[in-house]
Amino acid sequence: xxxxxxxxxxxxxxxxxxxxxxxxxxxxxxxxxxxxxxxxxxxxxxxxxxxxxxxxxxxxxxxxxxxxxxxxxxxxxxxxxxxxxxxxxxxxxxxxxxxxxxxxxxxxxxxxxxxxxxxxxxxxxxxxxxxxxxxxxxxxxxxxxxxxxxxxxxxxxxxxxxxxxxxxxxxxxxxxxxxxxxxxxxxxxxxxxxxxxxxxxxxxxxxxxxxxxxxxxxxxxx
Amino acid sequence: xxxxxxxxxxxxxxxxxxxxxxxxxxxxxxxxxxxxxxxxxxxxxxxxxxxxxxxxxxxxxxxxxxxxxxxxxxxxxxxxxxxxxxxxxxxxxxxxxxxxxxxxxxxxxxxxxxxxxxxxxxxxxxxxxxxxxxxxxxxxxxxxxxxxxxxxxxxxxxxxxxxxxxxxxxxxxxxxxxxxxxxxxxxxxxxxxxxxxxxxxxxxxxxxxxxxxxxxxxxxxxxxxxxxxxxxxxxxxxxxxxxxxxxxxxxxxxxxxxxxxxxxxxxxxxxxxxxxxxxxxxxxxxxxx
Numbered sequence: 001x002x003x004x005x006x007x008x009x010x011x012x013x014x015x016x017x018x019x020x021x022x023x024x025x026x027x028x029x030x031x032x033x034x035x036x037x038x039x040x041x042x043x044x045x046x047x048x049x050x051x052x053x054x055x056x057x058x059x060x061x062x063x064x065x066x067x068x069x070x071x072x073x074x075x076x077x078x079x080x081x082x083x084x085x086x087x088x089x090x091x092x093x094x095x096x097x098x099x100x101x102x103x104x105x106x107x108x109x110x111x112x113x114x115x116x117x118x119x120x121x122x123x124x125x126x127x128x129x130x131x132x133x134x135x136x137x138x139x140x141x142x143x144x145x146x147x148x149x150x151x152x153x154x155x156x157x158x159x160x161x162x163x164x165x166x167x168x169x170x171x172x173x174x175x176x177x178x179x180x181x182x183x184x185x186x187x188x189x190x191x192x193x194x195x196x197x198x199x200x201x202x203x204x205x206x207x208x209x210x211x212x213x214x215x216x217x218x219x220x221x222x
Numbered sequence: 223x224x225x226x227x228x229x230x231x232x233x234x235x236x237x238x239x240x241x242x243x244x245x246x247x248x249x250x251x252x253x254x255x256x257x258x259x260x261x262x263x264x265x266x267x268x269x270x271x272x273x274x275x276x277x278x279x280x281x282x283x284x285x286x287x288x289x290x291x292x293x294x295x296x297x298x299x300x301x302x303x304x305x306x307x308x309x310x311x312x313x314x315x316x317x318x319x320x321x322x323x324x325x326x327x328x329x330x331x332x333x334x335x336x337x338x339x340x341x342x343x344x345x346x347x348x349x350x351x352x353x354x355x356x357x358x359x360x361x362x363x364x365x366x367x368x369x370x371x372x373x374x375x376x377x378x379x380x381x382x383x384x385x386x387x388x389x390x391x392x393x394x395x396x397x398x399x400x401x402x403x404x405x406x407x408x409x410x411x412x413x414x415x416x417x418x419x420x421x422x423x424x425x426x427x428x429x430x431x432x433x434x435x436x437x438x439x440x441x442x443x444x445x446x447x448x449x450x451x452x453x454x455x456x457x458x459x460x461x462x463x464x465x466x467x468x469x470x471x472x473x474x475x476x477x478x479x480x481x482x483x484x485x486x487x488x489x490x491x492x493x494x495x496x497x498x499x500x501x502x503x504x505x506x507x508x509x510x511x
Contacts, residue, residue, distance in 0.1 A: 004408035007488030010458050012408045018453050037249070052248040052456025054480045059456025063245050134251035135454060135480035138359050141250075172451075180360075199349060199361075205250035 003077055008070055010061035011077050018056050026151070026173040029056045030132030030144040034210050035082040043080055049073070053133040053209060055142070094128075094212040097177065099168050100220035103188035105156070109170060112153050112187075121217055123147035124189060129175055129213040134205065139179035139197025141207035146175055159185030166191045168215065175215075192218075226292035226342070226374040230366050234285015234329070237366040238432075239344050240337075241277045244352035244361075248456065248479045255356035258335055258432055258475050258498030262301035262394065266339035269298035269318050269391045271384045276343030276377035277353040279366070281336045284329040286366075294320040295374065296341035296386055302333030302499055303393045316393040318386045332396045333499035341386070343377035358433050358476040399505035400496050402489045404462065406510060409452065409484035413464060414444045416486050424506045427469070432476040434463075435500055442468025443486055454480040460489035460497065462508075472497055 004012040015036055016022065016029035024032075033053045040051060040060070048063035060077050062068055101121045110117045129143035136142075155171040160183065163169070167178045169186035178184060179196035196206050207213060230237075240263060243256025257263035257280060267276050279286070284304040296318065299306050303315040305328040313319050315336070330336060346353045346363040355362040366372065378384060410416040422440020429436040443464045456479065457463065462470045463483045470486060474497070489497065490511060500506065 005405055005488075006408050006485075007405050007458060007460060008490045010488075012455060014408075018455075019450070048245075050245055050248060050254070052479060054455040055453035057453075057455040059248075059458070061456075061458055064242070133480070134249050135456075135478065136251060138252045138361065139250060203250070204350070209249055 003074055006059060006061075009068070010059055011070070011074055013058045013060060013077055014056060015058065016056040024056075026055065027130070027144045030130070032082065033058055033132060036080060037209065039082040040077075040080045044076070052135075054135065055132065092210055092212055093208075094214060095207060096214050096216050097168070097192050097194055098216045098218035099125075099190040099192050100218050101190035102220060103168065103190045105187035106189055109150075109153055109187050109189065113149055115149065120150070120189070123150050124170070124175070125215045125217050129215070131207045131209050131211040131213065132174075133209060136176075137179055137182055139205045139207075140176060141196070141205070141211075143175040143213055144173065150175075153187055155185040156187060159183055163188065164191065166193060168192055226295065228340070228372045228374070229289040229291055230286070230368055230370040230372065231289055232285065232287040232368055233366060235282030237282070237286050238280045238355040238357075239277050239346050239363045239366075239372075240280040240354045241352055242275050243354050243475065244350045247350055251479055252350065252359055252361065253356065253477060253479045254459070255352070255354040255359070255362070255475050257337065257354070259301050259337065259495045261495045262335075263337045263339075265391055266298045266300040266337040267343075269300070269316075269386060269388060270296045270339050270341040271379050271386050272339060272341060272343050273377045273379055276339070276375065277346060278340070278344060279338040281327055281338055282334060284327045284336060286327045286338070288325050290321045290323055290325065291371075292374075294322045297321050297325060297338060298386075298391065299327060299336050299338050300391065300393050301336040302330035303396070304328045304330040304336045314390065317390045318388055332398075334501050335498050340374060341378050343375040345373035345375035356476050357431065358478065394499075396496075396499050399507050400500060401507045401509065402493045402497070403511045404487035404489055404508045407462065407485035407487045408455075410486050412446050412450070412452070412484040413486050414446050416443070418443050419462065419470065419487055420508045420510055424470075424508075426500045426502050426504045426506060428502045430500065430502055432474045434471040434473050434477055435497065436469055436471050437506055438469050443470060444468050445484065452482055452484060454482045457481045457485065458488065460491065460494040461485045462487045462489065474498070
């Protein structure tokens with residue numbers, strides 16, 4: 001673990017080499033991030049800090065009401081012990097996401113992986129994914145794990161200016177579902193009717209860090 | 223009794239409802255947002271005896287005209303120093319005034335965002351505990367437009383002590399050039415010459431909004447390895463992110479929760495409010511601390 005400077009109100013906790021050159025794969029890095037956030041949230045239950053989990057890092061920022069003391073924050077961050085079992089021993093939640101696999105990039109993903117389209121669907125549905133972190137838009141979850149054969153798929157060279165809401169996509173070792181219409185550079189495999197973000201729901205985000213996700217082939221046009 | 227409200231008659235630039243934002247939702251992709259110039263926002267609210275966190279209007283480049291319904295209503299304008307015309311009478315920025323019928327906000331000679339606090343606060347539907355408009359996430363009340371009616375809330379302090387006791391509050395003079403103190407960022411080592419940030423003569427480009435302010439004019443902050451892709455990492459308001467063009471982007475209140483370009487430096491928290499007042503063309507300087 002490394003603590004990197006981030007202004008006078010935050011530190012960046014690096015839990016794996018950002019390039020993966022230390023041999024840590026994305027799923028392992030994400031598991032570390034999830035465990036670190038759980039441990040920090042437990043340790044700082046009464047201290048207002050903001051935790052921003054990402055691929056290999058957690059940004060920890062002092063919130064108003066916390067001691068505005070960067071030295072304290074650095075010491076406290078260095079003290080987090082993720083190997084201690086989290087006190088919140090909730091069973092991990094599993095969400096099933098039914099997908100119509102008719103995405104515009106399904107053929108491209110097949111080409112890139114050397115699989116045929118049916119194999120891509122089988123690979124995407126066959127192995128569970130796990131929510132590592134959020135961040136692109138409200139309700140967007142970065143999923144890691146999945147079938148190793150899909151991890152080599154890169155982002156599209158030309159991002160789309162408009163990706164439809166509910167698009168199920170893949171890139172850079174992650175999978176995810178676009179919660180609403182937005183620009184996007186990931187490869188589109190299909191679509192789901194499930195709402196990823198709904199302000200009338202509590203909580204509004206369907207997928208939280210640590211949630212297990214299983215994609216299910218809902219049939220439909222291919 | 224008529225419900226107290228503001229009826230919007232005209233707007234200039236964007237007029238947004240803002241409060242202190244919605245902390246604690248970064249993990250689901252929702253940033254803090256909130257008033258861009260926090261100090262100015264808090265000052266305006268205090269001046270009219272509002273509770274901390276009451277919603278106010280963030281008025282970009284003046285030009286707002288409202289009718290007061292169910293008045294009189296105590297108001298104060300801070301931030302970018304626009305003049306205020308209340309019921310036909312002119313007041314300097316920072317004046318605490320009672321408006322019976324009509325309020326007009328002039329164009330500020332400097333700065334970008336003024337804060338109009340009304341006693342009681344702006345009433346709007348809270349989303350995840352905040353009434354702030356987040357323009358990137360698309361959360362919170364939409365920008366106001368002519369014809370909109372905005373209710374007045376009950377976020378005022380009770381009792382005599384809670385009433386305005388000042389005729390005016392001081393409004394920041396917004397000296398130029400804006401000079402920001404910066405702490406070297408977590409990925410400054412991915413930039414060829416990070417010191418170009420502090421030696422360059424930067425100015426605000428036309429790409430400036432609540433998400434971020436792109437700077438131009440200085441020698442580009444080139445990436446050491448342009449092919450290298452950094453995985454996304456968390457960001458804060460005041461972070462200076464460097465896209466491959468080498469022109470830094472200063473993150474504003476509605477910045478993305480995570481970003482994938484290297485952060486060369488982070489403006490210290492006490493200077494971040496000043497960034498909310500930068501206009502396209504304004505000169506900007508940085509120095510390391």
